[in-house]
Amino acid sequence: MTTTPAERTATSTERRTGVTEDLHLVDLGKEFEAFTAVHPLNLTVPGGTFFALLGPSGCGKTTTLRMVAGLEEPTTGHIRIGDKDITAAKAYQRNVNTVFQSYALFPHMNVLDNVMFGLKRRGDKDAKRKAQEVLSLVELAEVARKKPTQLSGGMQQRVALARAIVNRPDVLLLDEPLGALDLKLRRQMQIELKRIQSDVGLTFIHVTHDQEEAMTMADTIAVMNAGRVEQLGDPAALYERPATTFVANFLGQSNLLEGTLTGTRPDGLVTAQVHGHEVLVDASRVPEDIKDVWIGVRPEKLRLGDQGQNVLRGSVTDASFTGVATHYLVRMPWGHEITLVQQNDGSPRRSVGENVDVSWDAGYEFVLDQQQDEDAGIGRDDE
Ligand SMILES: Nc1ncnc2c1ncn2[C@@H]1O[C@H](COP(=O)(O)OP(=O)(O)O)[C@@H](O)[C@H]1O
Ligand SMILES: [Mg+2]
Incomplete structure (x- = not known):
């Protein structure tokens, strides 16, 4: 059965008590001294969808993500989740998590403790149950007692993912998270990630320079070139009707x-x-x-x-x-x-x-x- 992004949002919203809100970037720009890394951009990421930022190295993808995460201060513009303006909020005040290429797991803790860590620190009484739930979602329930070093790269990446989604962030940011994996495993993980996103119904923003990866996974792709979004659309529309030679050549x-x-x-x-x-x-x-x-x-x-x-x-x-x-x-x-x-x-x-x-x-x-x-x-x- 296929579901449209809208339907997917609806079911995930029913399952949750809250609502998966849209993320709005409004005239969001970043300059480093005289260099413009991101020209003021306007973008709405529909809640509960899988969104990809695709473009060559240096086009401003990571800078855009870091602004959403609160790790980089925008030079211009605003960031809103639903009606809430989070532009001035500190990184830890935002309900936004990031998964990087390096897993940054605690080596001395087992998988379950790694996933529970944040919840326990916040005093969540339900930490264990929530962590176990999310571990079965990423198909790691069997290795909950193992240490990260006993797992393969792909499994470690799934632990990092479980840890990032266990507290149901409004937006999950993924910065080239599969970059360290070999091709075959990467293709497997692309399908896995997409399945997990559709199961949890959270908003995923995935940064990649790999056009095939973006097309495989995303509901919507923003193709970036030199600090600007050159075209926005679903994968098939971008492929069949590229609006510029850059998009025509970069995608396929x-x-x-x-x-x-x-x-x-x-x-x-x-x-x-x-x-x-x-x-x-x-x-x-x-x-x-x-x-x-x-x-x-x-x-x-x-x-x-x-x-x-x-x-x-x-x-x-x-x-x-x-x-x-x-x-x-x-x-x-x-x-x-x-x-x-x-x-x-x-x-x-x-x-x-x-x-x-x-x-x-x-x-x-x-x-x-x-x-x-x-x-x-x-x-x-x-x-
Ligand atoms: N802290 C910084 N100071 C100066 N220039 C930066 C800084 N961070 C990124 N840049 C520049 O901004 C541009 C965009 O970088 P980035 O967002 O990391 O690109 P991408 O993730 O698409 O590869 C690059 O030219 C990079 O050199
Ligand atoms: Mg980058």
């Missing part, structure tokens, strides 16, 4: 074809010239008032063969078999190499040097202003 791969719009046909499709070839695009994809465009097509939207509304001919310069798919590079007559991904569904494989048709249908493209830098966001996610 894009082929950007240089085109000029030439007119609208009676059937509503817009015609464009791409290096002397006519290409059709969906009118709803075309921004207003521009003629010179990038026509963006994702590699998996392209097919080999001439069975599409748009056909370009080129020659294969690389064919890499990856098991589930084959990745092709096809050089166009004007020198540009197009990336194409063909599912390994039994269709014939092509070899280097072969001349091939590359085709796609109108409506599978996105159209951007050619004034934007075609290389924006390329090769910057390799922290």
Whole structure:
């Protein structure tokens, strides 16, 4: 069964006595001396949702999180949870917890004591029951009596997570929490984290430079670039309709074809010239008032063969078999190499040097202003 973020919020709200409030960042900005790390940004994170801040190293993600946590004083703006302004509140006064990449568990305490620690210090009579509950939620009930050092990295990270959610913070901040784990474990933890978030119904804000991680987990992603939110949306919307070349290149791969719009046909499709070839695009994809465009097509939207509304001919310069798919590079007559991904569904494989048709249908493209830098966001996610 799938639930929308709204439904998820509703059920989690029923389960709790309180309400999962929205987090509002209002004109929130941060300058370090003359350097602007975060330009005044406006963002609402709906209560009970999984929200990701995604962007390359140095774009201001951690600074934004630290302002929400109360660890960094904003230069401008406000932070509200629901109607409550917390801008001036000290870190310990905010009902906000953070999970970092390093687990910072107490090595001499067992897992249960680590998770109970904060609650007991605050004199919570129910500390043990709450800690046990949250340990079963993260599937660590069996290791409650073990010391952190006896656990794997992934398990330790789950202990840190249990400790951070046991007192039900209004917002849980996660700063690249999976960065230290190897790829396979990271993929596992991504699914786990998402499940836990939807079970507890708390607001999670997850910072990452890994686009696949953000897309796998988040209900909503804010893509940040140089201290600004460049686009906000759900993963599919960002992927299918990137608003800038930066988003198009940073989230997955894009082929950007240089085109000029030439007119609208009676059937509503817009015609464009791409290096002397006519290409059709969906009118709803075309921004207003521009003629010179990038026509963006994702590699998996392209097919080999001439069975599409748009056909370009080129020659294969690389064919890499990856098991589930084959990745092709096809050089166009004007020198540009197009990336194409063909599912390994039994269709014939092509070899280097072969001349091939590359085709796609109108409506599978996105159209951007050619004034934007075609290389924006390329090769910057390799922290
Ligand atoms: N305390 C600081 N003093 C000066 N510059 C800082 C400080 N903290 C962060 N910065 C700068 O602000 C920018 C954003 O940093 P950060 O928020 O850590 O980025 P991210 O988490 O996206 O990698 C970087 O250029 C970084 O060098
Ligand atoms: Mg960071």
